[in-house]
Amino acid sequence: xxxxxxxxxxxxxxxxxxxxxxxxxxTEVLKGVSLTVEPGGVAVIVGPSGSGKSTLLRTINHLEKVxxxxxxxxxxxxxYEIRGDRLHELREKDILxxxxxxxxxxxxxxxxxxxxxxxxxxxxxxxxQGRSKEEARRRGLELLDRVGLKDRAGAYPRQLxxxxxxxxxxARALALDPKILLFDEPTSALDPELVNEVLDVIRGLAKxxxxxxxxxxxxxxxxxxxxxxxxxxQGQIVEQGTPQDIFSNPQEPRTxxxxxxxxxxxxxx
Amino acid sequence: xSSAATKVAQSQEPQPAPAAEAxxxxxxxxxxxxxxxxxxxxxxxxxxxxxxxxxxxGTAVVAIGVLAVAWSLATNPRWEWGVVTQWxxxxxxxxxxxxxxxxxxxxxxxxxxxGFILALMRLSASPLLVSVSWTFSWxxxxxxxxxxxxxxxxxxxxxxxxxxxxxFTDVRFFEVQTTTLISQFAAAVLGLTxxxxxxxxxxxxxxxxxxxxxxxxxAAALGIPAWRRSTRIVLPQAMRAxxxxxxxxxxxxxKGTSIVYVLAYSELFYTVQVIYNRTxxxxxxxxxxxxxxxxxxxxxxxxxxYIERHYSKGAVRNLPLTPLQKARKFFATHAAVPTRRxx
Ligand SMILES: Nc1ncnc2c1ncn2[C@@H]1O[C@H](COP(=O)(O)OP(=O)(O)OP(=O)(O)O)[C@@H](O)[C@H]1O
Ligand SMILES: [Mg+2]
Numbered sequence: 001x002x003x004x005x006x007x008x009x010x011x012x013x014x015x016x017x018x019x020x021x022x023x024x025x026x027t028e029v030l031k032g033v034s035l036t037v038e039p040g041g042v043a044v045i046v047g048p049s050g051s052g053k054s055t056l057l058r059t060i061n062h063l064e065k066v067x068x069x070x071x072x073x074x075x076x077x078x079x080y081e082i083r084g085d086r087l088h089e090l091r092e093k094d095i096l097x098x099x100x101x102x103x104x105x106x107x108x109x110x111x112x113x114x115x116x117x118x119x120x121x122x123x124x125x126x127x128x129q130g131r132s133k134e135e136a137r138r139r140g141l142e143l144l145d146r147v148g149l150k151d152r153a154g155a156y157p158r159q160l161x162x163x164x165x166x167x168x169x170x171a172r173a174l175a176l177d178p179k180i181l182l183f184d185e186p187t188s189a190l191d192p193e194l195v196n197e198v199l200d201v202i203r204g205l206a207k208x209x210x211x212x213x214x215x216x217x218x219x220x221x222x223x224x225x226x227x228x229x230x231x232x233x234q235g236q237i238v239e240q241g242t243p244q245d246i247f248s249n250p251q252e253p254r255t256x257x258x259x260x261x262x263x264x265x266x267x268x269x
Numbered sequence: 270x271s272s273a274a275t276k277v278a279q280s281q282e283p284q285p286a287p288a289a290e291a292x293x294x295x296x297x298x299x300x301x302x303x304x305x306x307x308x309x310x311x312x313x314x315x316x317x318x319x320x321x322x323x324x325x326x327g328t329a330v331v332a333i334g335v336l337a338v339a340w341s342l343a344t345n346p347r348w349e350w351g352v353v354t355q356w357x358x359x360x361x362x363x364x365x366x367x368x369x370x371x372x373x374x375x376x377x378x379x380x381x382x383x384g385f386i387l388a389l390m391r392l393s394a395s396p397l398l399v400s401v402s403w404t405f406s407w408x409x410x411x412x413x414x415x416x417x418x419x420x421x422x423x424x425x426x427x428x429x430x431x432x433x434x435x436x437f438t439d440v441r442f443f444e445v446q447t448t449t450l451i452s453q454f455a456a457a458v459l460g461l462t463x464x465x466x467x468x469x470x471x472x473x474x475x476x477x478x479x480x481x482x483x484x485x486x487x488a489a490a491l492g493i494p495a496w497r498r499s500t501r502i503v504l505p506q507a508m509r510a511x512x513x514x515x516x517x518x519x520x521x522x523x524k525g526t527s528i529v530y531v532l533a534y535s536e537l538f539y540t541v542q543v544i545y546n547r548t549x550x551x552x553x554x555x556x557x558x559x560x561x562x563x564x565x566x567x568x569x570x571x572x573x574x575y576i577e578r579h580y581s582k583g584a585v586r587n588l589p590l591t592p593l594q595k596a597r598k599f600f601a602t603h604a605a606v607p608t609r610r611x612x
């Protein structure tokens with residue numbers, strides 16, 4: 001893998017997913033998924049609809065409880081703690097604390113519509129991390145500046161375009177200074193001409209030393225930004241490797257047939 | 270069309286959008302290769318606002334109707350306006366009014382607080398809490414308020430004494446005669462509050478359910494604590510759905526308090542009843558009560574308007590104008606109409 005490309009300061013944000021299983025009723029959605037993302041690494045998860053990509057992301061910040069296997073971040077179990085020979089589920093308070101280290105960006109933004117852009121960004125640092133209002137405000141403006149929306153700080157989400165809303169959502173996730181950022185199809189609710197403004201922001205983050213785990217259907221972007229591409233199908237990781245390996249030289253027939261459907265011929269050099 | 274329109278808009282003062290539509294349709298885009306045509310300059314034209322003749326006809330018809338009603342109210346001697354004014358601010362009536370307001374405020378506030386708790390119980394994960402809350406609403410929504418009222422007042426018949434102690438033992442900290450504890454006022458408040466709680470629980474629950482699940486998820490993902498999630502994220506959004514119905518309930522409650530006349534409790538309605546039984550001026554005194562109810566409802570409606578406006582922040586792209594702003598806008602635009610008409 002190409003660790004040398006990531007920022008040398010990346011020492012936090014190691015994600016280790018080991019044998020994770022998850023069922024909804026009778027259907028098993030994750031069938032023993034294992035994946036390691038190095039600190040500061042960028043993993044892009046691709047795969048057909050219903051393959052369990054979103055579910056996997058949601059288990060990483062314990063929005064979804066796993067039925068088997070475990071997930072650690074920098075060696076610390078997510079959602080549980082070890083006492084003797086048992087795993088005790090963490091109390092709500094501790095789970096919330098863990099979540100402040102894991103930012104999440106949703107497909108449909110989920111901005112709080114009754115709060116302004118700046119209030120959206122500065123709410124969590126105050127109530128979840130106990131920072132002062134003034135500090136959160138200052139940092140919020142800084143982050144809005146970083147996503148190019150400082151001048152819209154007072155706007156409500158419904159007064160913003162989809163691309164702008166998603167950039168605010170990214171700023172909101174960054175406000176907690178997370179080790180890890182999870183993106184669930186951050187551009188698929190956007191018009192084509194708005195996609196790039198969001199992808200550009202994520203590209204900038206990829207160089208910042210934060211670990212990124214991104215579910216996307218934007219294959220060009222995946223090739224560009226990922227150091228690991230993970231192909232999932234039917235609740236399993238079928239194949240993973242560098243973008244070069246996966247896109248140009250897939251080993252598994254399932255991977256090949258998926259890419260032959262989604263990749264533009266011109267892209268498949 | 271669009272390119273020409275953009276040029277027009279750039280070349281003149283900012284204008285209300287409809288004006289652009291009133292402009293003549295520009296000529297088709299020239300065929301490729303032809304020299305670019307000069308965009309026509311419309312900046313010297315005057316803008317004439319669109320006319321709505323039927324709106325004016327409708328306004329006139331309604332105005333005539335309103336005038337006719339007002340005329341008959343003012344001139345028909347049987348309304349006995351003299352009697353109405355005489356009693357409108359009489360001490361006993363004002364006293365009754367205060368009692369009505371007191372009952373409404375106390376049982377409205379307690380009812381909504383209890384309703385909020387019941388709504389949270391109903392939405393909780395505990396089956397016991399859910400069923401207790403459900404049963405409460407079921408019972409109080411299915412018994413007539415009148416019956417509830419009489420039951421509370423006659424509680425002394427069912428339970429002679431009320432005591433506070435450790436259940437299933439003989440330890441008692443405190444014991445009173447039920448009849449001394451349940452006064453008319455207590456029975457009235459109890460009946461109105463519990464009944465109100467049953468209804469407001471459903472209203473609040475509906476409001477909470479109307480908030481998108483993604484909002485809670487996003488808040489949880491940001492590590493925002495549960496209590497704060499409810500108060501800062503969910504409730505302000507739920508308020509938009511809750512408020513209109515909640516005000517309906519409060520306004521209903523104002524008049525609903527008149528039901529406590531069965532307890533001979535001297536609120537507004539009971540007071541005027543007592544008076545007209547004595548003076549036989551039935552209609553004018555009912556009018557007195559009605560006018561007061563109208564006043565209360567009007568004041569509440571103004572509150573409702575501004576509270577709803579407060580909670581619509583961010584939910585609508587642009588806040589609606591207040592009546593004051595609307596009036597100003599109306600006069601600003603319509604004052605100029607006659608001169609335009611003369612063109
Ligand atoms: N809460 C749930 N209850 C029941 N089934 C669920 C639930 N959430 C997801 N599933 C099922 O789990 C499977 C995987 O869903 P998931 O959302 O992880 O897919 P995905 O790979 O993200 O798909 P897409 O690309 O369409 O977003 C689907 O078959 C879905 O129907
Ligand atoms: Mg998904």
